[in-house]
Amino acid sequence: MSxxxxxxxxxxxxxxxxxxxxxFALSDPARLDLVRQLAxxxxxxxxxxxxxxxxVPKSTFSHHLKTLREAGLIRNDPAGRQRIVTLRKAExxxxxxxxxxxxxxxxxxxxxx
Amino acid sequence: MSxxxxxxxxxxxxxxxxxxxxxFALSDPARLDLVRQLAxxxxxxxxxxxxxxxxVPKSTFSHHLKTLREAGLIRNDPAGRQRIVTLRKAExxxxxxxxxxxxxxxxxxxxxx
DNA sequence: CCTACTGTTCGATTTGTATCGAACTGTTGG
DNA sequence: CCAACAGTTCGATACAAATCGAACAGTAGG
Numbered sequence: 702m703s704x705x706x707x708x709x710x711x712x713x714x715x716x717x718x719x720x721x722x723x724x725f726a727l728s729d730p731a732r733l734d735l736v737r738q739l740a741x742x743x744x745x746x747x748x749x750x751x752x753x754x755x756x757v758p759k760s761t762f763s764h765h766l767k768t769l770r771e772a773g774l775i776r777n778d779p780a781g782r783q784r785i786v787t788l789r790k791a792e793x794x795x796x797x798x799x800x801x802x803x804x805x806x807x808x809x810x811x812x813x814x
Numbered sequence: 815m816s817x818x819x820x821x822x823x824x825x826x827x828x829x830x831x832x833x834x835x836x837x838f839a840l841s842d843p844a845r846l847d848l849v850r851q852l853a854x855x856x857x858x859x860x861x862x863x864x865x866x867x868x869x870v871p872k873s874t875f876s877h878h879l880k881t882l883r884e885a886g887l888i889r890n891d892p893a894g895r896q897r898i899v900t901l902r903k904a905e906x907x908x909x910x911x912x913x914x915x916x917x918x919x920x921x922x923x924x925x926x927x
Numbered sequence: 928c929c930t931a932c933t934g935t936t937c938g939a940t941t942t943g944t945a946t947c948g949a950a951c952t953g954t955t956g957g
Numbered sequence: 958c959c960a961a962c963a964g965t966t967c968g969a970t971a972c973a974a975a976t977c978g979a980a981c982a983g984t985a986g987g
Contacts, residue, residue, distance in 0.1 A: 706934045707983045720920045721841045728838035729975090747934060761976055763935055768974095782933050782984040800916040807833045807910050819964040820953045842945090860964060871947050876965055878945095895954040895963055932984085942975070950967080957960090 707779040710770065715789070715796040718773035723797065726772035727804060731757065732765050736774060739788040740805050746783045820892040823883065828902070828909040831886040836910065839885035840917060844870070845878050849887060852901040853918050859896045 727733055731754050738753050739745065751762050766786065769775045773796070776787040793801050840846055844867050851866050852858065864875050879899065882888045886909070889900040906914050 706932090706981090708935080710935085717923050719923050720917065721843050721846060724837045724846075724917070725841035728834045728841050730834050733834060733837075751934095758977055759934065760936080760978075764975075767935085779983085784934065797916065797920050799912050800920065803910065803913040803916050804833065804837075807913070810830050810832050819951090819962090821965080823965085872964065873948075873966080874946050877947095880965085881944095892953090897964065929987095931986085934982095936981080937979085939978095940976085942973100944971100944973070946971080947969095948967105951965085952963100954962080955960100956962100957958100 707782060707784070709779065710777050712770060712776055713773050715773050715792045718796060720797065722772045723774065723793075723800070726768050726774055729765070729768075732769055733804075735765065736769065736788060737805060739775065739786060740790065740801075744785050744787040746780070747777075747786060748783065750786050820895060820897070822892065823890050825883060825889055826886050828886050828905045831909060833910065835885045836887065836906075836913070839881050839887055842878070842881075845882055846917075848878065849882065849901060850918060852888065852899060853903065853914075857898050857900040859893070860890075860899060861896070863899050 727736065734753055735750055738750065747762070747766070750766075751757065751759070754762065766775065766777055770777050774789060774793060776785075776789055778785050778787070790801060840849065847866055848863055851863065860875070860879065863879075864870065864872070867875065879888070879890055883890050887902060887906060889898075889902055891898050891900070903914060
């Protein structure tokens with residue numbers, strides 16, 4: 702039809718992004734892991750990202766990428782037959798100061814048991 | 815059966831709260847508004863809180879309170895025949911430093927139009 | 928070239944969340 | 958005490974999101 706692997710995908714401007722959308726995108730453990738990985742390891746291909754969450758089908762993973770992208774948190778740009786995923790840190794920091802750092806520096810809970 | 819208006823409600827310890835739960839609780843505009851109001855105006859009765867979101871039925875509002883409470887963000891304590899809702903700011907700040915302040919200080923987007 | 932590869936999109940199913948009316952219960956004012 | 962009040966809980970319905978297989982389309986390596 703129209704779209705394929707290596708197509709230009711729409712990226713919202715951060716000015717147009719609302720906080721609830723960002724918080725929602727980050728509220729899923731798999732997506733949060735991915736953002737953490739991108740923050741730590743810099744731009745990665747989709748396949749490299751996916752290595753973080755093994756056992757997750759490509760379509761599911763791609764859906765998570767879409768959610769993060771539409772929330773303005775990541776870029777997803779074609780590069781040959783792959784795609785490069787980048788955390789939009791500087792832009793997010795300008796739009797929501799201190800938010801990403803707060804999220805990224807948070808530690809896991811020790812369970813209620 | 816068991817429960818009524820003025821009953822002791824369970825409040826999780828912040829140690830046992832996970833970040834995704836907090837982010838999810840804050841990702842709803844109505845709940846975010848409520849947290850903002852509590853931050854600005856201090857402890858309020860449920861009825862006072864509800865004045866923020868007029869037209870919302872009590873049961874719906876109560877459900878939002880439950881979500882925020884289970885995420886460790888607010889307390890909801892009996893007081894006579896009313897209830898006092900309190901933002902657990904200090905505890906949340908200790909568990910997730912800078913997170914609440916980042917959320918509270920964020921400004922609305924000017925829409926894509 | 929043409930085949931294998933990377934990753935998105937589509938469509939269907941399942942799961943979870945939002946919403947709201949109704950029932951219910953401790954509390955207090957008269 | 959009894960009636961009115963404040964809010965939670967329950968149950969049903971509607972809506973949104975997660976998940977996954979299959980189909981698809983550029984790209985590049987042989």
